[in-house]
Structures are given as structure tokens and as C-alpha cells.
Amino acid sequence: MGWNAMAYADPFEIVDPRFRAYAIPIAGLETLHTGMRWAEGPVYFADMRCLIWSDIPNNRLMRWCEETGAVSVFRADSNFANGNARDPQGRLVTCEHRTRRVTRTEPDGTITVLADSYRGKRLNSPNDVVVKSDGTVWFTDPTYGISADYEGGKATSELDGRYVFRLDPRDGTLTVVADDFVQPNGLAFSPDESRLYIADSGWIGVGEGPRHIRAFEVRADNTLAGGAVVTQVSPHAPDGFRVDGDGNIWSSAGDGVHCYTPSGDLIGKILVPERVGNVAFGGPARNRLFICGHTSLYAVFLNTRGAVRP
Numbered sequence: 001m002g003w004n005a006m007a008y009a010d011p012f013e014i015v016d017p018r019f020r021a022y023a024i025p026i027a028g029l030e031t032l033h034t035g036m037r038w039a040e041g042p043v044y045f046a047d048m049r050c051l052i053w054s055d056i057p058n059n060r061l062m063r064w065c066e067e068t069g070a071v072s073v074f075r076a077d078s079n080f081a082n083g084n085a086r087d088p089q090g091r092l093v094t095c096e097h098r099t100r101r102v103t104r105t106e107p108d109g110t111i112t113v114l115a116d117s118y119r120g121k122r123l124n125s126p127n128d129v130v131v132k133s134d135g136t137v138w139f140t141d142p143t144y145g146i147s148a149d150y151e152g153g154k155a156t157s158e159l160d161g162r163y164v165f166r167l168d169p170r171d172g173t174l175t176v177v178a179d180d181f182v183q184p185n186g187l188a189f190s191p192d193e194s195r196l197y198i199a200d201s202g203w204i205g206v207g208e209g210p211r212h213i214r215a216f217e218v219r220a221d222n223t224l225a226g227g228a229v230v231t232q233v234s235p236h237a238p239d240g241f242r243v244d245g246d247g248n249i250w251s252s253a254g255d256g257v258h259c260y261t262p263s264g265d266l267i268g269k270i271l272v273p274e275r276v277g278n279v280a281f282g283g284p285a286r287n288r289l290f291i292c293g294h295t296s297l298y299a300v301f302l303n304t305r306g307a308v309r310p
């Protein structure tokens, strides 16, 4: 498929006039690749002009080259990788379902295990990850990767909860920062890292329960406070999301990508022809939103920039 194959033009739904500042009506939704089973975990590499993302049930990491539009398998047998991020040194950090761990890919290609257990018990199946500017690795650990072989490997949970963790890679300390989620999922910091947003997608597969995004205050010692719900997300439920430089939350949803203000007002949507699992800002100006739909990778240019430099 061509690199600029257009799904359809003007995919923007203006819910609130504030969204007009971000939407570019002449910028269409482009389909960059298709043929995945469940796309997730997009992360942009400005230095290599590429996007890496996961195709979870196909057990592989994919790579899209910005220069040529070529798509290739970045890593076969990815241990059913899900969420991806980069650390301040630019290294790829990956959540793996089957091996129930978070790993880091070193510059020489070797893989370092950052976390695979908590107090002697295996993690459930790390789902999504974000790295703070101080190098700490924050990730969610719901049970999706051990609930069926399709997304990893069916297994029994060893932990007594589905936690959100903070890992300090300097000494390997793993700390629970939130323990009251049904299924913690996507997470992202506000531009100044004073807030951490975390999605609870407990509704998925059950048809009831939370499908919202909560906001926590990040204290100076990297503990969390608060945790009020800032917005519900429907149709379907929130999975992964990212924050732009103005603090807006760009979240996956059943009908595409929703844009919420920092206080949780839905101001607009990017309509996508299938359910969305995650998004990432990228491109040299960080003004292009890469969208992992169910089977396809999409992209759209926005009049805003991702908060985090990839």
C-alpha cells in the first residue's frame, strides 16, 4: 500500500469550537499499512525517521520507514509485545505479554529485562509504558495478556491486583503507585509531568465497569495523589493515549481518536473506520498523530505537537 493512501479527507468531528485550532480540514486520514491483527504500542524514532509498533496477536513488532513508506517486521517473535516507549537515552522500552515483563533494547541490540516480578510474584502482563524525563519507567499491568493465548499466554495471575508500577532502572526498585484499578491501561504525563493520566479499561470484555481516564498529581518524590476521573470514554473504552503540548489528551476510542482538554472536556474527534488501540505523536515536528487501528496503521497531521520529544 502506498505511503500516502488516503482513507478519507477531513476526518475531524468538531464537538466544541476549541477543537478548530487543532484540526486541519485539508489534512486527510492516511492509511500507512494494513494487515495486522491488533496494532498497538506506537513509538516514533525521530533519529531513524521511523515508527515502531506492535502487532500483538501476530507476535511481532513492525517498523514503518518515513523516508520510503516501506513497512517491515522489526522484531519477529516479540513475546507478544504491546506498549512501547523510549527512555531519555533513546532506547526502546517494551511491554511483553507472553514473558510478562518490561524490557529495554540496548544500542547493541541485546535485551535487558527491567521488571518481570513484584515481591517474588510474576507480573500479570505489562500493557503500556511511559518513561519520565528522570528515567523512571511507569507501566500498567492488567491481565489481558494472560486471559487468552491470543494475546500472549493463558495463565493464572500471581498478584492480588492489577497495579500501576514505577520502576527506577538505576537500582531496579519496583514500586506500586496505584492499586485501585480494575484494568489499568494507557498512561501519559502532562507536559510538565506534574500530572499522570491513567486509563481504566475494565469495561472491555465485560460490558460494564470503568471506561475512563483518571488524573493523578505527581509529587516531588514520584508518588501519586488524587486520581479523580477526568473523563469517560465511549463508545468502547480508552486504551492508549498521548498528550499534546497544550495538555490535551488524545485518546483511543471505539470510533477513532477523541481529544479531551486537560479538564476532560471532549472537544473533537478524529473519525477512524475501525476501533483504535493507541496513538503516538511523531514526525520531525511532532505534529503527526500515528494511530493504531485494529488492523491498520493510520496517520493524520494536526495543528499541535506532542508533548514529549520522541
Ligand code: MG
Residues within 6 Å of the ligand: 040, 083, 127, 128, 185, 186, 239, 240, 277
Ligand atoms: Mg493498551
